Amino acid sequence: MGSVERRERQKAEVRTAILRVARELVVREGFAGLTMRKLAEAIEYSPAAIYLHFKSRDDIARALCLQGFEALLARLEPAAHEPVAARRLRVLAEAYVGFGLEHPETYRLLFMTDPEYTTDIFRSPEDSGGRAFQVLTGLVEALKRQGEVADTVSTVPLAEFLWGALHGLVSLKLTCPIFPTSSVDQLLETLTGLCSQGSAKRTS
Structure with missing residues (x-):
């Protein structure tokens, strides 16, 4: 697997992980409980890293x-x-x-x-x-x-x-x-x- 394919796979994996944790937050706390700060804490990424994959909470x-x-x-x-x-x-x-x-x-x-x-x-x-x-x-x-x-x-x-x-x-x-x-x-x-x-x- 080349470096480009590896980066794309890693990007897809991070996006999947963000959505998985976001879904868990919504199920547990409702949509009002989904914030970029909570999501970043739960997934152990910085908010800036999440914004690389989703422009906003609405996109998520x-x-x-x-x-x-x-x-x-x-x-x-x-x-x-x-x-x-x-x-x-x-x-x-x-x-x-x-x-x-x-x-x-x-x-x-x-x-x-x-x-x-x-x-x-x-x-x-x-x-x-x-x-x-x-x-x-x-x-x-x-x-x-x-x-x-x-x-x-x-x-x-x-x-x-x-x-x-x-x-x-x-x-x-x-x-x-x-x-x-x-x-x-x-x-x-x-x-x-x-x-x-x-x-x-x-x-x-």
Whole structure:
């Protein structure tokens, strides 16, 4: 390995280490606990060394959001292989809500901190946000093909409604301990019912 390749590898390793420690700080203390000073102390680098890799705290936050969205996408994509659309809907909903409740600080950073962080991930269909949405639109198309949703229902609005409903459920569970009073399982059962056979029957 040449000197240039070695330097690039070392640079990538330092960047990975910075993000790993930054993620640990966010999980432990929330995004407010992520400061360049704390990060430098935790990783035993000088703040100047961190600035060689990230221009600002916002740059670190954006990188963490990208990693978090990739992790969310990894939870959603297996659902796309479920052949029965109604079952796929339930598996996908459980995966989304499970991710949010198991990784609350990551979820807050993704969707509940700064709109610019999330916007960066939805700028094109190739971004992780766009690919996650394609999982949902693929689900809606499968529901329509299998007669769970009427053909007259538009794919994109229903997929957006589904994402919004799942996000709302996670957000309420993270921010309001006493509401909703129904269990997550009951709420998911209701949601999946609304988005499958009930929709087909009401519009037929």
